[in-house]
Structure formats: structure tokens, C-alpha cells
Amino acid sequence: MSTEHEKIQAELAKYQASVEKAVARFPERDHLPEQRLYTPLDIKDTDYADEISFPGVYPYTRGVQPTMYRGRFWTMRMYAGFSTAEESNKRYRMLIENGATGLSCAFDLPTQIGYDSTDPISEGEVGKVGVAIDSLADMEVLFDQIDLGKVSTSMTINAPASVLLAMYIAVAEKQGVPADQLRGTIQNDILKEYAARGTYIFPPRPSMRLITNIFEYCSKNVPKWNTISISGYHIREAGSTAAQEIAFTIADGIAYCEAAIKAGLKIDDFAGRLSFFWNAHNNVLEEVAKFRASRRIWAKVMKERFHAEKDKSMKLRFHTQTAGSMLTAQQPNNNIVRVALQTAAAVMGGTQSLHTNSRDEALALPTQESVTIALRTQQIVAYESGLADVIDPLAGSYYVEAMTNKIEAEAWDYIKKIDDMGGAVAAIEKGYIQKEIQDSAYKWQMDVESGARTIVGVNKFQMENEEPPKDLLKVDEAVGERQKAKVNELKAKRDNEAVKAALADLKKACQDEQENLMPHILAAVKTYATLGEICNVMREVFGEYEAHVSL
Amino acid sequence: MNIAEELLKGNRLALSRAITAIENEYDEATDIMKKLYPHTGHAYVLGITGPPGAGKSTLTDKIAREYRKQGKTVGIVAVDPTSPFTGGAILGDRIRMNGLTLDEGVFIRSMGTRGSLGGLSHKTADAVKAMDAFGKDIIIVETVGVGQSEVDIVKAADTTVVVLIPGMGDDIQAIKAGILEIGDLYCINKSDLDGADKLVREINMMLDLDSFMTDWRPPITKVVASQNEGISDLLATVEKHRDYIEKNGQLTARRTKRTRDEMLDILRSNIGAYIKGRIVDSGRLDAYVEKIRKRETDPYTVVGSVMKEMLR
Amino acid sequence: MEKKIRVLVAKPGLDGHDRGAKVVARALRDAGFEVVYTGLRQTPEQIAEAALQEDVNVVAMSILSGAHGHLFPKVVDLIREKGMDDVLIIGGGVIPETDIPALKEAGVAEVFTPGTPTGDVVNFIKEHVKL
Numbered sequence: 006m007s008t009e010h011e012k013i014q015a016e017l018a019k020y021q022a023s024v025e026k027a028v029a030r031f032p033e034r035d036h037l038p039e040q041r042l043y044t045p046l047d048i049k050d051t052d053y054a055d056e057i058s059f060p061g062v063y064p065y066t067r068g069v070q071p072t073m074y075r076g077r078f079w080t081m082r083m084y085a086g087f088s089t090a091e092e093s094n095k096r097y098r099m100l101i102e103n104g105a106t107g108l109s110c111a112f113d114l115p116t117q118i119g120y121d122s123t124d125p126i127s128e129g130e131v132g133k134v135g136v137a138i139d140s141l142a143d144m145e146v147l148f149d150q151i152d153l154g155k156v157s158t159s160m161t162i163n164a165p166a167s168v169l170l171a172m173y174i175a176v177a178e179k180q181g182v183p184a185d186q187l188r189g190t191i192q193n194d195i196l197k198e199y200a201a202r203g204t205y206i207f208p209p210r211p212s213m214r215l216i217t218n219i220f221e222y223c224s225k226n227v228p229k230w231n232t233i234s235i236s237g238y239h240i241r242e243a244g245s246t247a248a249q250e251i252a253f254t255i256a257d258g259i260a261y262c263e264a265a266i267k268a269g270l271k272i273d274d275f276a277g278r279l280s281f282f283w284n285a286h287n288n289v290l291e292e293v294a295k296f297r298a299s300r301r302i303w304a305k306v307m308k309e310r311f312h313a314e315k316d317k318s319m320k321l322r323f324h325t326q327t328a329g330s331m332l333t334a335q336q337p338n339n340n341i342v343r344v345a346l347q348t349a350a351a352v353m354g355g356t357q358s359l360h361t362n363s364r365d366e367a368l369a370l371p372t373q374e375s376v377t378i379a380l381r382t383q384q385i386v387a388y389e390s391g392l393a394d395v396i397d398p399l400a401g402s403y404y405v406e407a408m409t410n411k412i413e414a415e416a417w418d419y420i421k422k423i424d425d426m427g428g429a430v431a432a433i434e435k436g437y438i439q440k441e442i443q444d445s446a447y448k449w450q451m452d453v454e455s456g457a458r459t460i461v462g463v464n465k466f467q468m469e470n471e472e473p474p475k476d477l478l479k480v481d482e483a484v485g486e487r488q489k490a491k492v493n494e495l496k497a498k499r500d501n502e503a504v505k506a507a508l509a510d511l512k513k514a515c516q517d518e519q520e521n522l523m524p525h526i527l528a529a530v531k532t533y534a535t536l537g538e539i540c541n542v543m544r545e546v547f548g549e550y551e552a553h554v555s556l
Numbered sequence: 557m558n559i560a561e562e563l564l565k566g567n568r569l570a571l572s573r574a575i576t577a578i579e580n581e582y583d584e585a586t587d588i589m590k591k592l593y594p595h596t597g598h599a600y601v602l603g604i605t606g607p608p609g610a611g612k613s614t615l616t617d618k619i620a621r622e623y624r625k626q627g628k629t630v631g632i633v634a635v636d637p638t639s640p641f642t643g644g645a646i647l648g649d650r651i652r653m654n655g656l657t658l659d660e661g662v663f664i665r666s667m668g669t670r671g672s673l674g675g676l677s678h679k680t681a682d683a684v685k686a687m688d689a690f691g692k693d694i695i696i697v698e699t700v701g702v703g704q705s706e707v708d709i710v711k712a713a714d715t716t717v718v719v720l721i722p723g724m725g726d727d728i729q730a731i732k733a734g735i736l737e738i739g740d741l742y743c744i745n746k747s748d749l750d751g752a753d754k755l756v757r758e759i760n761m762m763l764d765l766d767s768f769m770t771d772w773r774p775p776i777t778k779v780v781a782s783q784n785e786g787i788s789d790l791l792a793t794v795e796k797h798r799d800y801i802e803k804n805g806q807l808t809a810r811r812t813k814r815t816r817d818e819m820l821d822i823l824r825s826n827i828g829a830y831i832k833g834r835i836v837d838s839g840r841l842d843a844y845v846e847k848i849r850k851r852e853t854d855p856y857t858v859v860g861s862v863m864k865e866m867l868r
Numbered sequence: 869m870e871k872k873i874r875v876l877v878a879k880p881g882l883d884g885h886d887r888g889a890k891v892v893a894r895a896l897r898d899a900g901f902e903v904v905y906t907g908l909r910q911t912p913e914q915i916a917e918a919a920l921q922e923d924v925n926v927v928a929m930s931i932l933s934g935a936h937g938h939l940f941p942k943v944v945d946l947i948r949e950k951g952m953d954d955v956l957i958i959g960g961g962v963i964p965e966t967d968i969p970a971l972k973e974a975g976v977a978e979v980f981t982p983g984t985p986t987g988d989v990v991n992f993i994k995e996h997v998k999l
Contacts, residue, residue, distance in 0.1 A: 114882035114933055118909075126911065129938030130882050203884015203908050243887045330887070334982040367982045369934070369964045443890055450891045454985045463983045473965030480934060551614075551782065554907050556646045556893055557951075569951050572923040580871050643872075644897035650918065651907040657914045657921075664921055668902045670872065 013046055036457045043403035051406055056301065060396045064304035066297050066409070067397040068355040069320040074393035079351075080358035081383045082159060084326065086111035086136040087370055088484050090146035093136040097151060099373065103380060107189075109159040109360060110147070111135030112169070117204040119165040119540030122488035132484035134370070135161075139492045140535045144172040145179065154182040158189035159234070159324065159358075164206035166193040167215050168539050171527040174227065190231035190280060190324070193219060196257040196429055197236050199550065200438045201243040206540060209430050211515075211547035215522060216261060217268040220275040222523035232275065233261060234282045234324060240438075241284035242330045244446020247291055248412045250284060251299040252419035253429070253438050255306065259420070260429040262311055272311045276318035283356070285347040286328045292347075293399050294408035296354025299323070301409070302416055325351040326360040332367040336462035337474055340364035341378060348386045353399055359383055369477040436553040443556065492535060499533040507532045508542050515546040559584070560591035563690055568663065571690045575665050578682040589682055592689035597811075599631070599688040600798065603713025604698045605738070610719045611745040613652035615781040616698045620656055622787050623694050629661040631687030633680055635699040635709060638668040645669075649698060663687060677708035678821055681814075684712065707738060712814060714807060715797045717741045717790070720759070722751030739774050740797050743790055747778035772800055831866055871999050875926040878906045878915045880943060883933035888960060888982075892928065895986035901926075901993070912939060916946035919955060925997045928989070931961040941974035948975070954998040960984065 024041065033041075040047075051057065058064065061071035070076065083105050086093045097108050112135040115127035121139050122131045131137050138144055148158075153176065162169045170191050174184050195212040198205040205212070216233065223232045237245075237254035245253065258279065265275055283299065286292050303321035307313040327347035332340045341364050351359050361379040363371030371379070387393050399405040419441075423432045432438050452458040459465045507529040514525040529539050559577065562570035574592070577585040602619070604612050613634065620630045634649035647666035656662040665683060669676050684695050699709050710716045718739035742759055744752055756776050763773060775793045779786030801807040835841045844858045877893045879886055886908060893905045904922050906915060919927050927947065931939060940959050947955055959971060960980035968979045978992055 118882055120882075126882065126909075129935035129942075130933055133934040134883070198884070203886060204882075242885075244891075332982075367962060369962065443894075446887050447891055447894050450895070450986060454987060460983070464985075477964045477966070482937070551652070552907055554648065554651050554905065556648060556890055556897075556903075556905060569920055569923075572920055576923045638902075639897065642898050643900040645902045646893060646897050647902055647904045647922075650904055650922070654907060654910070654914065657917050666902075666904055666922055668872070 010046060010049055013044055017044055043407050045403060047403050047407040051410060057400060063319060065300040065320055067400055069322055073355060073396045078387045078393060079356050080107040081105055081380060082107035082109045082358045082360055083376060083380055084109040084111050084360045088132040088480050089488060090136055090143040094147055094149050105380060107157045107159060107358060112162055113137045116536060117162060119206050119536055121492055121535050121537030122485060123492045124537055131488050132480055137488045138536060140495055140533050141172050141175055141530050142495055142533060144176050148176050153177040153180055154186050160191050163192050163195055163198050163204060165536060165540055166191040167219055167523060167526050168536055171530040174527060175531050184227045187227055188229045190234050192236060193233040194236045196260060196433060197239050199433045200240060201442060202239040205550045207547040208550045213264045217265045218521045218523050220265050221270060222521055224274050231280045232278045234280050236282040238282045238284045238326055240442060243442045244449055245442045246445050247295040248415035249441060249445060251295055252416035255302055256420050256423040256429040259306060272313045273315045273318050276307060276313055277315060281321055281323040283323050283325050284328050285325050285351040287331050287343055287346060289346055289350040290405055291408060292350035293354045294405050295412050297409045298413040302413055322357045324358045325356040327362045329362055329366060332362060333460060333463050334367040336468060337364045339462055344379060345382050348382055349392055352386055352392050355397060365474060365477060372476060372478045434553060436555045440555060495533060503532040504534045507534055508538060512542050512546060515543055560588045564595060571663060571686060574686045575683045578679055579667060592686060595689035596685045599692050599695045601684055601713045602694060602696045603710030603716040604696060604719060605710045606719030608700055610721050611781050612698050612719050613649040615719055615745055616696050617653040618781050618784050618787045620662055622791055624661055628693040631692035631695040632664040633683050633697045634666045635680060636668055637700060638670045640671055677712060680709050681712045710738060715740045715794050717743050719743045719745050720755060721746045722749045722755045741793050742774055742776040744778045745781050748780050752778060835862060873901045873997055874922060874924040875901050875928055876904050876919050876922060876924040878910055878927060878929045879908050880910055880912060880915055880929055880939040881931055881933055881935045882909055883931060884908055885932045889930040892986055892989060899990040912942040912946050915943050916950060919947055920950050920952060925999060926956045926993055929959045936961060936963050937967055940971050940976050944975035956997050
């Protein structure tokens with residue numbers, strides 16, 4: 006120990022002694038973190054050059070770009086979509102007019118699970134949590150008057166990501182935009198669907214094949230496209246802790262890389278197009294530490310485990326969404342404040358893009374007014390708060406650096422445990438990851454109910470006779486019928502022979518494991534084969550996933 | 557609703573209510589069972605047991621589907637442990653059989669062990685009878701094979717399948733030792749995992765050592781239930797076992813022994829309840845206990861005189 | 869006699885958000901109930917049939933996708949059609965206050981919105997269940 010550390014140690018001992026006396030008289034609040042304060046002693050083993058370093062420099066703890074927001078702000082990307090393609094198209098154009106710099110498409114559940122609106126299982130769900138897309142025809146309407154050469158589009162689509170991406174490419178082609186100009190992201194992260202989000206279709210093996218097919222196809226044809234958004238967001242929403250969020254997600258990332266390498270790809274050919282998706286929770290400093298730790302872990306994984314050589318492969322770029330599960334139905338305007346804090350965390354954590362939730366989302370889909378406030382929140386943080394003016398402003402905080410180390414260590418423990426089980430796929434099939442998440446979720450709920458954790462307006466500072474909020478967004482119940490009619494109309498007027506041929510060709514391709522499915526899907530999409538028809542062909546060959554549930 | 561009558565007419569809600577009556581020990585349960593009894597004895601009962609995580613529910617699901625393909629109707633009694641601390645239970649087997657829910661030829665009922673000592677096997681046996689009377693061809697009783705009460709449950713089966721999976725380490729030794737004698741068949745699930753062949757060798761070794769071995773040597777079948785692999789092979793061995801015990805009279809012997817055990821069980825619990833009711837209600841029990849405590853008498857003498865008095 | 873409250877916790881529709889359903893399932897178990905959880909993507913027909921086969925006293929459904937207006941009443945109708953008149957049917961999820969009267973009208977006994985302590989659900993069941 007250096008003499009300086011010894012001096013601090015001595016002072017710290019004195020301080021602690023005085024605090025003990027004070028605490029005897031004035032006890033501290035209950036349920037606080039164990040350590041009262043942090044000092045240089047807590048980070049004395051952290052080597053600045055190796056572990057923290059500089060922005061844009063390995064291990065990227067301080068950010069992936071050298072100038073971060075001093076160059077330009079993060080992409081303010083608002084997740085939106087509901088009802089029909091026409092309605093959503095209007096919302097997208099409103100957002101662009103209001104200064105949103107990227108689009109983010111929400112699809113309804115039938116679309117996410119590869120069912121047409123006409124399928125009986127879609128009953129009641131069409132257009133509810135996002136826009137219903139049944140075929141290329143809907144996609145053409147969705148992006149009507151939006152120049153796909155200029156906008157960057159993120160699509161929250163997983164199991165049928167290949168099909169929606171193909172539709173996007175086809176729309177661009179009609180607009181005269183070549184595929185190599187397209188920018189955007191598909192979520193395409195099936196592992197977290199099994200573990201936390203639930204919109205899976207096929208079993209892991211064919212799903213991993215679809216994903217690596219997309220990696221390969223895009224590396225050649227759509228090089229600016231982010232082929233996957235490896236998502237911790239939903240894992241956190243399902244109830245995980247911050248460390249579990251990044252640990253399970255990075256374990257998923259490792260599984261994708263291994264699958265791609267096994268399929269013959271080179272790490273540096275696809276790793277630069279991998280992106281991540283994190284949650285921004287309420288505990289601002291813990292979240293900042295989490296974002297920083299995630300970058301450091303991924304950089305090490307890429308360099309040490311996969312021997313990546315390109316810097317780009319080692320940079321963890323991420324989108325952030327504020328935590329939906331932290332929004333309260335009670336006193337919904339308080340959510341504006343929560344979202345502001347979460348935004349601050351994401352920005353100080355160095356996010357590349359951000360979606361801010363709207364105050365009314367614990368009650369329904371957001372209204373236009375709420376969405377505007379949520380977007381304004383980002384703009385206020387960007388332009389007024391000063392948080393974006395200095396790079397990684399919390400670096401060097403004894404607490405934040407110690408917390409970054411702690412979360413990193415916890416995450417590594419999980420990653421090693423998952424490695425020992427045979428990787429993320431095996432751990433999910435065993436139900437291990439699901440069980441860990443559920444245990445955390447249950448603990449959280451019990452903490453709230455016991456009062457160990459306070460949620461303002463929910464278990465403290467409640468209001469009697471709170472007026473229910475008015476003017477919530479209502480999705481027109483007739484959407485389902487309208488969408489059904491559209492599908493039937495389409496089926497009557499398209500070239501059904503061409504559809505049949507394309508689907509037969511796709512089926513053959515599915516049966517040949519060596520074949521890349523993307524060109525076949527693209528061809529099918531262009532005949533106006535529906536999403537359901539295409540997915541059913543794959544269901545026939547691949548089968549369906551059966552969830553592992555244990556409580 | 558007249559539960560027994562409706563059940564015999566094929567009313568599924570009546571079957572469900574009958575099992576509730578059995579499970580909750582409603583007074584009417586005895587009457588229901590009396591009416592159902594003449595209609596039982598037709599179903600073949602398959603017991604499935606093994607350690608937690610062996611994939612028993614998935615296997616049960618696939619077996620049921622296979623029987624359905626053969627045109628047979630299936631009843632399933634799935635037993636899950638009740639928490640000894642809260643008395644609650646998550647009955648989680650059904651979730652792996654969701655695909656069977658809307659098949660009218662299948663009826664699935666989940667039961668918690670409810671911490672009852674011995675009573676559980678009696679209840680599951682009656683639930684099986686209710687399904688039997690309802691007309692199910694095959695009844696599968698699925699339970700975790702770790703405790704004595706669970707082992708008792710599968711003893712009620714005509715053929716018992718013990719399910720194991722590779723790579724369970726040392727835990728498996730104890731479990732295997734405990735359930736060795738009850739397995740008519742062994743099934744290695746998840747046999748695509750490493751260690752499946754090793755497990756087969758271990759079981760074979762144990763079977764070699766088994767001195768009680770009759771001329772039936774339990775076959776070992778490898779399956780991957782989640783992929784539906786090996787299920788028809790497994791059912792072929794079930795068929796073989798059935799054939800074997802039918803031909804050599806063991807099936808009749810087993811069922812006779814079961815009836816005898818059941819009879820004694822009912823007798824014991826009824827007499828016990830009757831006597832207990834009388835001496836508790838009259839306050840005599842407390843008086844006896846006090847005397848015994850003071851060593852003025854002993855439990856054996858007291859019981860002797862109570863029996864003499866009440867069972868005259 | 870050993871009566872136990874039996875509850876079917878069900879996720880109708882296509883939404884995969886089961887955090888709430890699973891937390892409630894565990895809390896009900898810890899309250900001493902027997903809980904059958906259906907898992908995701910159950911049709912109203914499957915839920916009603918599972919309720920019948922398990923002879924549950926309570927069916928507790930969770931939907932976060934906004935499809936409650938369509939799916940909850942359908943499950944109620946199917947359960948009643950099967951002659952299970954005394955089954956207590958409750959629902960929860962992201963459900964706007966204004967939708968609740970119609971759901972109650974349709975036979976859903978109570979609707980629990982986000983932020984409800986699990987203890988409230990347990991108490992409601994204990995007070996209203998018919999054994």
C-alpha cells in the first residue's frame with residue numbers, strides 16, 4: 006500500500022469511528038446499500054490505462070467514440086407503431102417533423118410471431134401493441150413518403166426478422182434505394198425471446214441458422230445494417246438485476262458469435278454489425294456503471310475469446326430504452342420525472358440511441374401528447390442539462406468506478422457459469438436463466454410489498470381517490486376486421502401461382518441446411534406471399550419451440 | 557349434479573368434480589367410488605417416475621400423443637410436491653402437455669402431494685379409478701420419484717417406467733438405489749447428451765447385481781422426448797411387459813395384491829378414524845394420556861382395552 | 869377434509885410478458901394455494917378446458933397487449949358454458965380504468981392493474997372464492 010493510501014486508510018478509520026457515534030444517536034435509513042461512501046481505496050487496484058482508458062480506446066469503458074456527444078447527440082429514436090400501416094405511417098411522419106432522427110417500428114403480436122391477421126389465433130391482437138404487417142403491401146404503406154435512403158430504421162422483430170428485413174429491402178428497391186444504402190437495425194435476438202420476452206416461433210437450432218444467414222447475407226448485401234440487437238432490455242423488464250441484464254445478454258452475444266463462426270463466418274466480418282440494447286432503470290449511478298461495465302466486458306470477450314482484430318468488432322454500441330416496468334399506473338405524471346432520470350443515466354452511460362417511454366404506458370399505448378413530452382425529455386437533457394457536454398462525466402467517481410468493477414465481476418461470474426453449462430442455449434434449455442430472472446423479479450416484488458423498496462405513489466405517498474387519466478389512446482377495435490379484409494383482397498388479386506412456386510422453393514431451401522435462406526425469403530416476399538404463409542412453410546420444416554417453464 | 561351418474565355418461569366436468577371429492581376427502585367421495593367401482597378394471601395403468609428435471613412431463617406428453625395415434629384414450633394424473641412450509645404448490649406438469657388440452661380423448665389432472673402421509677397414494681389410486689370408470693384406455697400416473705409416498709403412488713401402476721437422464725452425477729446413485737426395484741422399464745431421456753451410454757452401462761451393472769431378478773430383465777430404452785425420438789420404441793417395451801405379466805399371471809397377482817392393500821388401507825383408516833373420533837370427542841384420550849404419563853398404565857394396555865370395547 | 873384453493877393462472881393471447889403472471893403464481897403458492905400455470909399463448913378454449921379438468925376455484929388471467937376486451941369475456945363465456953358457474957374469474961395487466969366496467973359486466977370479478985400488491989390478489993381470492 007502506498008503511503009498516500011495508508012493516510013487515507015487512517016483518515017477513513019477515524020471517519021468511521023465518528024460515524025458510528027453519530028449513527029448511534031441518529032440511525033440511518035433502513036435498506037441502504039452496505040457501504041456508506043467510497044474512497045480512492047475502493048479503486049486502488051483499478052489500472053487507469055488498462056481498465057478505464059480513453060473514449061474510443063480499448064476497452065472502451067469511457068465510450069466507443071473519441072468525441073461522443075461533442076460531435077453529435079445520440080439518435081433520438083422513438084419506438085412507435087400501432088393499428089394499421091396507414092396510422093403508423095402518420096405517426097412516423099409526425100415524429101420526423103418533430104425532430105426524431107430515427108424510426109423505430111413496433112409490430113403487433115401476430116406479426117412478431119409470424120401469423121397473418123386472418124389466423125384465428127390473432128383474434129383480438131391485431132394492431133394492438135404495434136402495427137400489423139401481413140405482406141409487402143402493408144410495408145409499402147408503412148414507409149410511404151419516407152425516404153429509406155435517408156432515415157435509419159430500427160425494427161423490433163425477432164423470430165420472423167428475416168421476413169421483415171426482406172420486406173424492407175423490397176420497399177427500398179421500389180423507392181429506388183439500393184440495399185447497400187440502407188441503415189437500421191433488426192432486433193433478431195431469439196435467445197432473449199426464449200428467456201424473457203416470449204415471441205419465439207422455431208426451436209433454437211433453425212433460429213440460430215436464420216440469424217447466421219442474415220449475418221452472412223447482410224455482410225455482403227446490406228453492409229450498413231445492424232443485423233442484430235442483442236437485448237438485455239427485456240431480460241431486465243422480466244425482473245433481472247443490472248448485472249444479470251448484461252451478463253445474460255453478453256452470454257447470448259457469445260452464443261451468436263459462436264454460431265456464426267461455426268457457420269464459417271470470420272469474426273471481423275460480422276462483429277462490427279452487432280449491436281446491443283440496454284434498459285435504463287431508476288438507479289442512475291448503478292445504471293451508468295452497468296453501461297460502462299458492459300462495454301469493458303464485451304471488448305474483452307471479443308479480443309481475448311474471439312481474437313477479433315478490428316477495433317469496430319470490440320466496440321459495444323447500444324440502444325437504450327427507459328424501463329417500462331418502472332412506470333407506475335398510479336399518478337402517471339410522476340413517470341415524466343422517472344423517464345428524465347433514466348434518460349440522464351443512459352446519456353451519462355454513453356448510449357448511441359435512446360427511446361424514452363411515455364408517462365401513460367403503464368395504462369395503454371401512449372397518446373401523441375405523451376410521446377411528445379417523452380421526446381422533449383431527451384431534447385432537454387441533450388441541450389439544457391450539460392450532461393452531454395463532457396465525455397463520460399462520472400468516470401473517476403470512486404463510487405461509479407467501484408460499482409463498474411463490481412457489476413463487471415458479477416457478470417463474469419454468470420458468464421462463466423453459463424459457459425460451464427455449455428453456453429446460453431443450453432442454459433436457456435435448462436431453464437437456468439429464466440429461473441434466475443424470476444427469482445430476482447419475485448424478490449423485487451416482495452421488497453416493494455414489504456416496504457423495503459419504495460415506489461412513490463405505489464407503496465408510499467399514495468393519493469386517495471386518484472382520478473383515472475383521460476384521453477388514453479384507444480386502438481380502434483375494427484382494425485382486425487379491416488386488416489383481415491386487406492389480406493383477403495390481396496390474396497384474390499396477387500399472382501397465386503408465383504406465390505406457390507416461391508413458397509415451394511423456400512421449403513426446399515429450408516430443408517438444405519447449407520443454403521442461405523435470405524434470397525429465397527426475399528423472392529417470396531416480392532410475390533406478396535404473406536408473413537404467415539412464409540412462416541408456416543418454415544414451421545413445417547423447423548417445428549415450433551416448446552417453452553421451458555419452471556416457477 | 558349426480559357426479560357418478562354423469563361421469564359414467566361421459567361428462568368431463570363430473571369426472572373433474574369426482575377427483576376433487578376424492579382429493580378433498582368429501583363425504584360423498586365414498587358414495588361416488590362405490591358407484592364407479594363396478595366400472596373399473598379396464599384401463600391399463602402406466603407409472604412414470606424419476607428425479608426432478610428428468611423430463612417426465614414432456615415424456616408423458618409424447619407417450620400420450622403416441623397412444624392417441626393408436627386410437628386409445630388417455631387419462632393423466634400428474635403429481636407435484638406441495639411446499640411443506642406454505643402448504644401451497646405450483647402444479648407445473650400440465651404446461652408441458654398444453655397441446656393435449658383440447659383433445660377430447662385426453663384428460664389431465666394435476667394433484668399436489670398436500671403433505672399427506674400415505675393418504676396420497678390412496679387418493680391417486682382413486683383418481684385413476686375415476687378415470688378408468690370414465691372409460692380411459694390408458695392412464696398415466698406421473699410423479700417425482702424421490703420420497704416414499706411417491707414410490708407408493710407408482711406401485712399402483714401395472715407397468716412402471718423409471719426415467720433418468722445422463723449427467724446427473726452422484727445424486728443419481730441414491731435415486732437409482734431407491735427406485736431400482738420398482739422399475740419394470742428404464743428410460744434414458746435426453747439421450748442425445750453426453751454420458752447416455754455410460755448411464756446405460758451403470759444401470760446394466762446394477763441389474764446384473766440384482767439378486768431378486770426374475771426372468772424379466774427391465775429393458776433400457778433411450779429417448780429424446782423433446783424431439784419425439786424413441787417414444788414408439790419405449791411403448792413397444794411397455795407392450796412387451798404388459799404381455800409378459802398378462803401371460804404369466806403377474807398382472808392378476810399385482811392387481812390382487814393392490815386390491816388387498818387397498819382394502820386393508822381403507823379398513824385401517826376407517827377404523828382408526830372411528831376410534832379416534834370416539835375417544836377424542838369424549839375426552840377419554842386426554843385422560844388416558846395423563847395416566848400413561850404418570851406411569852399408572854401404558855399405551856399397549858390402553859389400546860388393548862379400547863379395541864376390546866369398541867370392536868366387539 | 870382437506871380443501872385447498874386451486875387457481876389457474878393463465879396467459880391468454882399472444883403476449884409474452886409473463887413477469888406479472890409468474891410473480892402472482894408464486895405469491896399464490898406462498899399463500900398456500902395450489903397453482904396451475906398454463907404458460908404463454910393459450911387460447912380461450914384451452915384455458916376453459918384446463919379450468920374444467922383441474923376443477924379450479926379461480927381463474928386468474930394476465931394480458932398486457934390490450935387484447936383484454938376481446939379475450940377476457942370470451943374465457944368467461946366458455947367457462948360458464950361448461951357449467952362452471954361458481955369459478956371466480958379475475959384479470960390483470962395493462963388495462964385502462966375505463967375498460968374495467970365493461971369487463972366486470974362481462975363477468976370478470978375483479979381487475980388488477982399495475983402496482984397492485986400480490987397480497988391484495990390473495991385477499992380478494994380468499995374473500996370471494998367459493999369452495
